[in-house]
Amino acid sequence: MKISILFLCSLAIIGSCKTQTEDLNLGETAIVFENANVIDVRSGKNENLHVVVDGQLIDRLIPAGKHFDWGAAKVVDAGGKYLLPGLAEMHAHIPDRDWDDPLIAETLFLYLANGVTTIRGMLGQPEHLPLREKASSQEILSPRIFTSSPSLNGTTVRTPAEAREKVTAYANEGYDFLKLHPGIRKHVFDTLAKTAGELGIPYAGHVSNLVGIRHALANGYRTVDHIDGFLEGLVPEDAGVNPTENGFFGFNFTDLAERSNIEALVALSKENKVWVVPTQALFDRWFSPIPSSELAGEPEMKYMSKATRTNWIESKKNLTERGDFDAEKWQRFQEIRYQLIRSLQKEGQGLLLGSDAPQVFNVPGFSIHHELQGMLDAGLDPLEAIQIGTINPATFFGGNFGEIKKGMEADMILLQENPINDLEHLKNPLGVMVRGQWIDQNTIQKKLASIADKYE
Numbered sequence: 159m160k161i162s163i164l165f166l167c168s169l170a171i172i173g174s175c176k177t178q179t180e181d182l183n184l185g186e187t188a189i190v191f192e193n194a195n196v197i198d199v200r201s202g203k204n205e206n207l208h209v210v211v212d213g214q215l216i217d218r219l220i221p222a223g224k225h226f227d228w229g230a231a232k233v234v235d236a237g238g239k240y241l242l243p244g245l246a247e248m249h250a251h252i253p254d255r256d257w258d259d260p261l262i263a264e265t266l267f268l269y270l271a272n273g274v275t276t277i278r279g280m281l282g283q284p285e286h287l288p289l290r291e292k293a294s295s296q297e298i299l300s301p302r303i304f305t306s307s308p309s310l311n312g313t314t315v316r317t318p319a320e321a322r323e324k325v326t327a328y329a330n331e332g333y334d335f336l337k338l339h340p341g342i343r344k345h346v347f348d349t350l351a352k353t354a355g356e357l358g359i360p361y362a363g364h365v366s367n368l369v370g371i372r373h374a375l376a377n378g379y380r381t382v383d384h385i386d387g388f389l390e391g392l393v394p395e396d397a398g399v400n401p402t403e404n405g406f407f408g409f410n411f412t413d414l415a416e417r418s419n420i421e422a423l424v425a426l427s428k429e430n431k432v433w434v435v436p437t438q439a440l441f442d443r444w445f446s447p448i449p450s451s452e453l454a455g456e457p458e459m460k461y462m463s464k465a466t467r468t469n470w471i472e473s474k475k476n477l478t479e480r481g482d483f484d485a486e487k488w489q490r491f492q493e494i495r496y497q498l499i500r501s502l503q504k505e506g507q508g509l510l511l512g513s514d515a516p517q518v519f520n521v522p523g524f525s526i527h528h529e530l531q532g533m534l535d536a537g538l539d540p541l542e543a544i545q546i547g548t549i550n551p552a553t554f555f556g557g558n559f560g561e562i563k564k565g566m567e568a569d570m571i572l573l574q575e576n577p578i579n580d581l582e583h584l585k586n587p588l589g590v591m592v593r594g595q596w597i598d599q600n601t602i603q604k605k606l607a608s609i610a611d612k613y614e
Contacts, residue, residue, distance in 0.1 A: 249435050257298070306335050379432050390404050390408045
C-alpha cells in the first residue's frame with residue numbers, strides 16, 4: 159500500500175510539472191530574456207522575470223518559476239544576470255558626415271557598445287536629419303536620435319532679424335530643438351526666444367554671458383548644458399565684474415562666487431522647468447590637472463584616430479598644461495560645481511546624463527562611465543546616477559522608454575552584476591538591445607576590435 163501511494167504521488171508531481179509548462183506560441187521575431195533580474199529604476203529593486211520582446215516593444219513580463227515553451231523565439235539565458243534600461247547620452251555629438259559614412263557607423267556603435275540607446279545630438283547639421291530617420295526606421299544600427307539645429311551664436315545670429323530668419327528656417331526643416339552657443343546678445347536672444355516660442359521649437363545649450371543665467375532660466379531654456387552660467391550667477395552684483403571675463407565656464411569668478419545664492423538660483427530653474435546636463439566629465443578630464451599623457455594612454459583611446467588623439471592632447475595642453483593653471487583654484491571650482499549638481503538634482507527640475515562626446519578625451523559611449531563617476535563624486539548615489547540616464551530623459555522627451563515595462567520600447571542592457579551595487583558593473587555589458595535589436599557581447603567585442611585595428 160505504501161508503495162502504491164508513493165507511486166501515485168510521484169505521478170501527481172509529474173503531472174503537476176507538466177501543467178506548469180505553457181506554450182506561448184511565440185514567433186521568430188520574438189526574443190526572450192529568461193530568468194532575468196529586472197531592475198526597477200524607480201525603486202532600485204529587482205525582480206526575477208522572463209522578459210518577452212516582440213518587434214520594437216516589450217511584449218510581456220512573466221514571473222519566473224513556471225516552465226514555458228517559447229516556440230520559435232530566440233532565447234537569451236539571463237539566469238543570475240541583470241537587465242537595466244538603456245542609457246541616454248544627453249550631450250552627444252555626431253560627425254558632420256553623410257549618413258552612410260563609416261565614421262558615422264563607428265560613432266553610433268561606440269555609443270551602443272556602452273549601453274547608450276538614446277542620444278541627443280548637440281550640434282546638428284542637415285545630414286543628421288536623414289540619419290535620424292534612418293535610425294528611427296532601423297535601416298541602420300543606431301541609438302534613438304534627437305538632433306539639434308546648427309549652432310546659433312554671436313556670429314550666426316548678430317541681429318534680431320537674423321535670429322527670426324534662422325529660427326524659422328530650422329523649425330521648418332524639422333530639427334528637434336535649437337542649439338545655442340555663446341556670444342548671443344541679450345536683445346537678439348529675446349527675439350530668438352520669442353520666435354521659438356511662437357513656432358513651438360525648444361532651445362538648449364550654452365548661456366551667453368551677456369544674457370545671464372537668470373534671464374535664460376526665466377525665458378524658456380529647455381536645458382542648460384555644462385551648468386553654464388550658474389557659477390557666474392553666484393557672483394554678487396556689487397562685485398562689479400565684467401561678464402565677458404568669466405573664463406572657462408566661470409572659472410575666473412570662482413573665488414567671487416557666493417554659495418549662499420545657490421538655493422535661489424536652483425529654485426528659479428525648478429520654477430521654469432529647466433533641466434540641467436552637467437557634462438562633468440569635461441571638467442574632470444579636459445579642464446583638470448590630469449596630464450594629457452595619462453588620458454591619452456587610456457585603453458578606450460584606441461577607438462579614436464591618431465589625428466583625433468593628437469588634437470585632444472594639444473587642446474588639453476593649451477588649456478591646462480601651459481601658462482599658470484591653478485590646480486588649487488580648480489579644486490574650489492569643482493566643489494562649487496559639485497554643490498550645484500547636488501542641489502539641482504534634489505531641489506531643481508532635475509539632471510540629465512550627458513558627457514559631451516566626442517570631446518577632448520571623451521570617447522563616445524565610454525565617456526558616459528566617466529560622467530556617472532562624476533555624479534558619484536558630486537554626492538549622488540548609484541540609483542540617482544542611473545535615473546538621470548534613464549527615467550529622467552524619458553520624462554524630458556515624453557518618450558516610451560527608460561524603464562522595463564510591458565508596452566515600452568525595448569532598450570535594455572544585460573549585465574553580469576547589479577549596477578545599483580557598483581556602477582562599474584555597467585562596463586562591458588553582456589549584450590545591448592536597442593528597440594528590439596539584440597547585440598550580443600561577442601558581436602560587440604568583434605566590432606570594437608575592428609574599430610581599434612583601423613586606428614592602430
